[in-house]
Amino acid sequence: MNHRENIARAVRHEDGPAPMDFGAGPTSGIHVSVVAALRERVGLERTPVKVIEPYQMLGEVDEALKDALGIGTDGIAGRTNMFGFENSGWKEWRTPWNQEVLVPDGFKVKTETDGTVLIYPQGDTSAPASAKMPSGGWFFDSIIRQEEIDPDEATAEDNLEEFGDLKEEDLFHIAAVADEAHARGRYVLANLGGTALGDIALVPAPFAKHPKGIRDVAEWYMLTASRPDLVREIFERQTDIALRNLDRIWKTIGGKVQALYLCGTDFGTQSGTFCSPSVFDEVWAPYYKKVNGWIHSNTTWKTFKHSCGAVEPLIGRLIDSGFDILNPVQCSATGMDPARLKRNYGDNIVFWGGGSNTQATLPFGTPEEVRKESLERCRIFAPGGGFVFNAIHNVQAGTPVENFMAMVAAVKDYNGTH
Numbered sequence: 001m002n003h004r005e006n007i008a009r010a011v012r013h014e015d016g017p018a019p020m021d022f023g024a025g026p027t028s029g030i031h032v033s034v035v036a037a038l039r040e041r042v043g044l045e046r047t048p049v050k051v052i053e054p055y056q057m058l059g060e061v062d063e064a065l066k067d068a069l070g071i072g073t074d075g076i077a078g079r080t081n082m083f084g085f086e087n088s089g090w091k092e093w094r095t096p097w098n099q100e101v102l103v104p105d106g107f108k109v110k111t112e113t114d115g116t117v118l119i120y121p122q123g124d125t126s127a128p129a130s131a132k133m134p135s136g137g138w139f140f141d142s143i144i145r146q147e148e149i150d151p152d153e154a155t156a157e158d159n160l161e162e163f164g165d166l167k168e169e170d171l172f173h174i175a176a177v178a179d180e181a182h183a184r185g186r187y188v189l190a191n192l193g194g195t196a197l198g199d200i201a202l203v204p205a206p207f208a209k210h211p212k213g214i215r216d217v218a219e220w221y222m223l224t225a226s227r228p229d230l231v232r233e234i235f236e237r238q239t240d241i242a243l244r245n246l247d248r249i250w251k252t253i254g255g256k257v258q259a260l261y262l263c264g265t266d267f268g269t270q271s272g273t274f275c276s277p278s279v280f281d282e283v284w285a286p287y288y289k290k291v292n293g294w295i296h297s298n299t300t301w302k303t304f305k306h307s308c309g310a311v312e313p314l315i316g317r318l319i320d321s322g323f324d325i326l327n328p329v330q331c332s333a334t335g336m337d338p339a340r341l342k343r344n345y346g347d348n349i350v351f352w353g354g355g356s357n358t359q360a361t362l363p364f365g366t367p368e369e370v371r372k373e374s375l376e377r378c379r380i381f382a383p384g385g386g387f388v389f390n391a392i393h394n395v396q397a398g399t400p401v402e403n404f405m406a407m408v409a410a411v412k413d414y415n416g417t418h
Helices: 003-011 032-041 063-069 156-160 168-184 217-226 228-256 277-298 312-320 338-345 367-381 401-417
Strands: 049-053 073-077 091-094 100-103 109-111 117-119 131-133 187-191 259-263 302-306 325-327 350-352
Touching: 003 187, 032 049, 032 063, 032 401, 073 168, 156 228, 168 187, 168 228, 217 228, 217 277, 228 277, 259 277, 277 302, 277 312, 312 338, 338 367, 367 401
Parallel strands: 049 100, 073 187, 187 259, 259 302, 302 325, 325 350
Antiparallel strands: 091 100, 109 117, 117 131
16 A cells, blocks of 8 residues: 555545655644754755745655655645745755755845844835744744724725636646646645635735735734624635636646645634634635535545644534544644544544644653654544544754654554554
8 A cells, every 4th residue: 555545545534554744734844944854864865955835934855755754645835835936946045043945036035133034025025024033033923014904994805815816827837746746656735725714824915015904913803703794705705716716726637636725724722712613603614615515526635624722612513514634633722632532523534633742742852752642642543544643733943853753653653563
């Protein structure tokens, strides 16, 4: 059984070895500094690592590293990244932590006197910077650039400026990267944008030079309570655009992709949900059902939903909305006990994540503590399928390479005794 077949089996909720993902999506990746350390640890050539997602400074997990670690996934993305420029024309850049990396040609930054690194949308330094990496930081934070606006006078049109019909060059890019990924034989997760429905990382529009509409994070959250009618209008129009694009994408690449990273909107905090179940039902569920329903009726793709935090009260609703996969399965959050999740929801949704805790155990524990936690998660989640091992969200800078290798070893140990 190859990697693609093994993960497809797990996604079908069939028993077997626990497959593993690192690097296929924007919430299952590895910080570029850790990628470099892992390459050295497994004996690969020391060479600058590509920053494939500059917002979070995620490094490329290339074929050689995937083979060395036993990773079964591959990821593809749209033509432009979170800052609105293409991942092409690679050039060297020395990071504030003194690592030589490769960044896209559109990666244009300025360093302030206090060490803050500013980055610019679409690589245009004449526009206001759209994000900053604070002195001593390891990734970028969006800069709120909302123009003065009365929320009561806001219109859907302004918050739709980044959504539109795909250009031919976008489809050409998607076709090319899908062909390459399919040929490599791993399970392919596609993150092609357009279906986020209020993903808070995208609300400030770090890719836009002069974003219009409600772009302040706090105001957006308040908008869902004060003007749910406006939010629903935005989602309705966004969904209609997305379905047109998904139809064209399916006709272009078909089953060369196995799963679609549909939405990264977070519904959970450490201790509860951002909204009540009734608000979820009113504001989000109709549009999730519409998109998932179209995908399941017209394609072979599985749909992937990311949400951090204590989302147990909403998992049943995510299942009813048509999602096949939930990530990152934050077991440390309130109500997210892994055994309870597996028992109550394991037959109906795939847990993609739930491995070692990236807030505590993985960066700060001992290798033995990491191994124990990771092995226990495999023993809970993997039986009967419905599980793809990944850390709980991206592996952060400063994570000891010994801990990462202990996590991988735990999965291999489980599979050796399964």
